[in-house]
Amino acid sequence: MEETNANYEEQYEEKYKEYSENVLTTLNNKDMDEFREVFLEMHPYDQAMFFNEQSKENRMLIYAYLAPNELADVMINIELEETKGFFMEMDPRFAAMVFSQMPADDAVDTLNQLDKDAVVSFLTIMDKDAANEIKHLLHYEEKTAGSIMTTEYVAILKSQTVNEALLHLKQKAQEAETIYYLYVLDDDKRLVGVVSLRDLIISSDSTLIGEIMSENIVAVSVARDQEEIAQMFRDYDFLALPVVDFQDHLLGIITVDDILDVMEEEASEDYSKLAGISETDRPNDNAFSAAKKRLPWLVILLFMGMFTASLIGQFEQTLDQVAVLAIFIPLIAGMAGNSGTQALAVAVRGLATGDYENTGKIKLIFRETATGFITGTVCGIVISFVIFFWKDDLFLGILVGVSIMASIVVATIAGSLVPMIMDRFNIDPAVASGPFITTINDIISVLIYFGLATTFMAYL
């Protein structure tokens, strides 16, 4: 399998190595012309990779050798968190020019990383048109349509012909984020239709746009959540989606490449939350900031764990008499935690992908209850037999088996119920992390286990 890969893939990596070595040589020679020739031939993503690997000294040379629009291409391909430092080390006037050359949505994302003071000064020295566009976008809340849209779209009129539209497109093609959809506006800038470039290409030159445009427009409100928008892209296979205000004025468009980033971001977030990390960890974070992101949950869980401990403390008498009971505490609590986490993951993921909109949430709760009974019964019977043969104590086996069964049933129901309830109250269900559900289920299982043990003490 590996050998068949000796094609474009490896060639590409080799090419990158070769290119980047060449570019480095030109930098070392301080040869601007040569640098521009080799560097600008690379894909902007590769340019960004190269840029990222450079020392501050080399970066300073690159700032001097590139035009603002060329550096803008590099900057939009760098991880957002890292751009801050780069912009702060550039000459402010040059940085402002770079900002004005970036697609407005990317510029806004980057500016959102900076201190307010810096943002204001950049906006002041920036080209006025670009500054206005950015100021406009800066108002939109994070993670809404407004924050991920761009204003670089192609708009045409209903009364234009295909030929006129194509000519207009040729002019706009360089700066527009997508030319594959053209948005048809009325005189009031309201969105009335959409034409795909595909439709344009296959129509004759003199056809009116009004005849071929689709009026069956799917548009999103500027305040719409980005996760829902990602789902629409997935369902309807869009390449771009228009964003409108409450009067259907076209404000901008969202393109599929930004949606790929949104999906990655949302998946990482959900994943981190399931593991009990408030914010997604970055590989560049140092240990202190990584610890800061994890400690909130850990401390909450510590106190919840103390509560579990004090619960067990209530049964100290039982424990004093039958010390062997302690042996099975982690097993029972662990199994409750595990089955609860499974149920939680199914429910949260189902809610996130919208899978339950049709099938119904009540149905899921019933199914989870039944699933809990099946898994609980299987695990309970297995453990009863194992303990019976190991400890030669039938009653202990049954006690642990029944406790595990009951704990799994309750934990499974809790695991699916908690995110459903959160969703009902419009709280993001992904906040219900695995460790949180696990600790709740620790408490439930300890109560079940020691409750049963204390009740049937006489038989132990």
Place this chain on the structure above:
Amino acid sequence: MEETNANYEEQYEEKYKEYSENVLTTLNNKDMDEFREVFLEMHPYDQAMFFNEQSKENRMLIYAYLAPNELADVMINIELEETKGFFMEMDPRFAAMVFSQMPADDAVDTLNQLDKDAVVSFLTIMDKDAANEIKHLLHYEEKTAGSIMTTEYVAILKSQTVNEALLHLKQKAQEAETIYYLYVLDDDKRLVGVVSLRDLIISSDSTLIGEIMSENIVAVSVARDQEEIAQMFRDYDFLALPVVDFQDHLLGIITVDDILDVMEEEASEDYSKLAGISETDRPNDNAFSAAKKRLPWLVILLFMGMFTASLIGQFEQTLDQVAVLAIFIPLIAGMAGNSGTQALAVAVRGLATGDYENTGKIKLIFRETATGFITGTVCGIVISFVIFFWKDDLFLGILVGVSIMASIVVATIAGSLVPMIMDRFNIDPAVASGPFITTINDIISVLIYFGLATTFMAYL
């Protein structure tokens, strides 16, 4: 916020309701012409939603009223798992025609859901060209480039002019999956360049393709893993990517709409695995198949838990003498599990998104060790004080505090080390589920806690 949404979004939902009611009326009236008129005006995704809601009786009417290519549009918008039943209830000849009208990659995905017998019979009665294309794609392994690519692309020659290419495009535009990239082949069908429709639009008619094509092609090998391909789309903002064999022959293309599905699928899978579910649960699964997907991990964890229990059993003497020790078992094991899961999630997600390729894995292990020391020290000090004030027992407080600190440090290192090692041996690190790490960390923490307790027994 909610009120500003009274625009296209709500209109769209209302429109869907209105449309679907109209369509339903035409079905009830058995009015084929009216049905076709209203139904075919809906977006294929909405058609699929409507189709999905129908009784078998109504579905039979729909099969009779629609042409194979029209039904194909509906079928590619239905969840893969559900299509099986629909194709099996159609007349086999009609079903075969529908398959031959579907994009080949979607047809293959659907056929992969069916029994081998059914696949063979469909392929036999199908249109020969379509059957050959599908047979060809059926050979590719699941989750590789080959399995998600389509063969409906537009190929041109280096020697053609822009005008000739545009004319060729007009002919192919209807059936091609994307017309936004045109692939340039040599006489031997080898990929030598790519031209975007954008480049074509802005060039003059008589320009040669060879002059405007980009030779800096990014292509993937047919055996490449789909997750890596998704990452390339995200990094390079592609709308489509060519797939080649080891001699650079163009075999097909992958389009961004399929990548959105891949990303969703991979995110769901990673998420499920973190929670210890072998396969992603489906909302339509019944309780038995849901239980079947969860039991493997649960039973493994049950036996691992038994091992933990037998370990604690080794310390029964210690427990008999100081029963209060048992109270803190779930707390210490729980904290180890929680911090281990956090570290695991960071490492797995980082590996999945390729974030560590540049920064280095060794560096991460060091950072995690430092993070573990910080979180462990904080939690250890907090718990020592709480226990000291609660139980008025300084030594017990220190014992639990030190145990928690040591457990968190070891668990954090284990949480990041295990996925790194798995990745090293080319095992998908996402397989290392949270519950698995949690149970390993249970064992480690119990050993630390009882080891310390037994050693310093005299002070308790």
